[in-house]
Amino acid sequence: MDPPDFRAAAHAVADLMADYLETVETRAVFPVIEPGSLAPLFPSTPPEGPEPLATILTDYQRLIEPNATHWQHPGFFAYFATTASGPGILGEMLTATLGQNPMLWRTSPIGTELEEVVVDWLRQALGLPESFDGLLTDTASTSSLIALGAARQAAGFDVAARGLTGRPDLPALRVYASTEAHSSIEKACMTLGLGRDALVRVPADARFQLQPDALEAAIAADRAAGHRAIAIVATVGTTSSTSVDPVAAIAEIAQREGLWLHVDSAYAGVVAMLPERRAPFAGWERADSIVVNPHKWLFTPLDASLLLTRRMTDLRDAFSLVPEYLRTPDRETPGRDYNEYTPQLGRRFRALKLWIQLRWFGLGGLRRRIDHHLGLAAEFARWVDDDPDWERLAPVPFSTVCFRWNPASGASESELDARNTAIMASVNRTGEVFLSHTRLDGRFTIRLAVGNLRTESRHVARAWELLRAAVRSDDA
Numbered sequence: 409m410d411p412p413d414f415r416a417a418a419h420a421v422a423d424l425m426a427d428y429l430e431t432v433e434t435r436a437v438f439p440v441i442e443p444g445s446l447a448p449l450f451p452s453t454p455p456e457g458p459e460p461l462a463t464i465l466t467d468y469q470r471l472i473e474p475n476a477t478h479w480q481h482p483g484f485f486a487y488f489a490t491t492a493s494g495p496g497i498l499g500e501m502l503t504a505t506l507g508q509n510p511m512l513w514r515t516s517p518i519g520t521e522l523e524e525v526v527v528d529w530l531r532q533a534l535g536l537p538e539s540f541d542g543l544l545t546d547t548a549s550t551s552s553l554i555a556l557g558a559a560r561q562a563a564g565f566d567v568a569a570r571g572l573t574g575r576p577d578l579p580a581l582r583v584y585a586s587t588e589a590h591s592s593i594e595k596a597c598m599t600l601g602l603g604r605d606a607l608v609r610v611p612a613d614a615r616f617q618l619q620p621d622a623l624e625a626a627i628a629a630d631r632a633a634g635h636r637a638i639a640i641v642a643t644v645g646t647t648s649s650t651s652v653d654p655v656a657a658i659a660e661i662a663q664r665e666g667l668w669l670h671v672d673s674a675y676a677g678v679v680a681m682l683p684e685r686r687a688p689f690a691g692w693e694r695a696d697s698i699v700v701n702p703h704k705w706l707f708t709p710l711d712a713s714l715l716l717t718r719r720m721t722d723l724r725d726a727f728s729l730v731p732e733y734l735r736t737p738d739r740e741t742p743g744r745d746y747n748e749y750t751p752q753l754g755r756r757f758r759a760l761k762l763w764i765q766l767r768w769f770g771l772g773g774l775r776r777r778i779d780h781h782l783g784l785a786a787e788f789a790r791w792v793d794d795d796p797d798w799e800r801l802a803p804v805p806f807s808t809v810c811f812r813w814n815p816a817s818g819a820s821e822s823e824l825d826a827r828n829t830a831i832m833a834s835v836n837r838t839g840e841v842f843l844s845h846t847r848l849d850g851r852f853t854i855r856l857a858v859g860n861l862r863t864e865s866r867h868v869a870r871a872w873e874l875l876r877a878a879v880r881s882d883d884a
């Protein structure tokens with residue numbers, strides 16, 4: 409594809425993109441399709457010869473677009489939203505065009521140094537002290553893996569060099585997180601060779617928050633059993649209910665015990681950009697590492713996760729391995745080779761889309777949109793609270809409401825589970841909104857998570873209307 413052809417094709421694709429964004433609201437958020445129905449629509453063997461771009465793009469419109477889950481739809485209230493904002497999409501286009509690989513300073517001077525700049529801009533926006541440095545990764549799962557890998561190394565057994573097996577000198581290593589912590593923490597323990605058993609799930613209270621007393625007791629019991637604690641993970645904004653662990657009290661314990669404190673705020677962290685909403689984050693400035701995902705609630709196209717840490721040297725001790733062909737004189741200067749801080753070598757130039765986005769919205773614009781979402785969720789929570797036939801199942805510290813239908817006339821727990829499952833399915837079948845669920849205290853819980861850039865109050869109102877209509881219909 410030579411440059412003149414590329415120019416014409418890129419203009420055509422830009423039109424497709426704008427058309428999609430303009431019409432996304434007219435589509436079913438989750439299309440009516442069954443698992444396994446899509447692959448048979450494609451030839452079972454790859455094309456031997458070239459095909460015209462026009463044919464490929466026609467097929468894109470026929471086969472790809474209609475069969476996507478429309479995360480860009482303003483009625484997307486499932487999981488936690490990931491919106492690709494206009495400026496973020498443009499950033500992705502330019503990223504692909506430049507084809508940078510900021511694994512070494514030399515392989516992308518601007519990729520490396522813009523990452524330093526953007527990480528620091530985000531640190532300031534979140535109100536964290538200058539002692540935090542960091543980097544961008546693909547996902548919170550990777551960010552937490554890196555943080556716990558550094559904690560494992562910092563424990564002093566030189567696992568990076570000597571591994572974990574066949575070592576009589578090595579006690580069982582332990583990581584602590586609440587029962588509500590995200591599965592990525594457990595997966596990090598699996599991946600790092602600590603094993604899933606290394607993760608001690610500390611009980612949460614009635615508000616789904618880690619109980620510091622129980623944490624202290626668990627650490628003491630492990631010490632008595634000859635185990636070695638290495639890290640605590642506190643979550644601000646858990647996945648199910650968005651509960652907030654008491655970070656300040658946990659930081660106190662971490663400091664006393666000499667443990668690495670990692671704060672997982674993948675979803676909710678961006679709320680710290682609003683100075684008046686920082687209360688849930690009190691104490692996170694004492695953490696060793698923090699993860700916040702711009703690709704969740706900062707409208708950045710997948711992927712972009714921010715890992716902040718006060719201990720970059722520990723990350724480097726855990727992950728640096730420099731073969732001769734990657735050895736450059738730049739290592740001796742302040743030029744940073746980011747691959748030394750991560751398990752992977754090649755890296756995407758994620759800073760570019762963030763730089764474009766941060767400038768296009770400005771911090772004020774981002775704060776305004778996040779605040780708007782907080783307000784929409786508060787309003788939805790009020791509707792639930794005011795209706796005797798509905799029940800809220802968790803506090804709403806951020807933009808996610810956990811609730812269920814529970815009629816004033818009464819119903820058994822199993823009836824409520826079945827009926828709420830059916831209500832959610834019925835609402836999702838309309839295609840106008842998309843909700844997902846969790847289980848809280850064993851109860852089927854519907855979640856409405858506001859986070860899509862394009863969501864307006866009419867979309868939240870429509871979700872509430874559809875939920876109540878589903879109760880009245882035979883369908884549910």
Ligand SMILES: Cc1ncc(COP(=O)(O)O)c(C=O)c1O
Pocket residue numbers: 488546547548549550590592643645646647672673674675701713
């Ligand atoms: C609190 C929390 N941590 C981590 C993750 C994992 O995020 P990612 O998909 O970026 O790995 C999630 C996903 O929803 C989450 O809610």
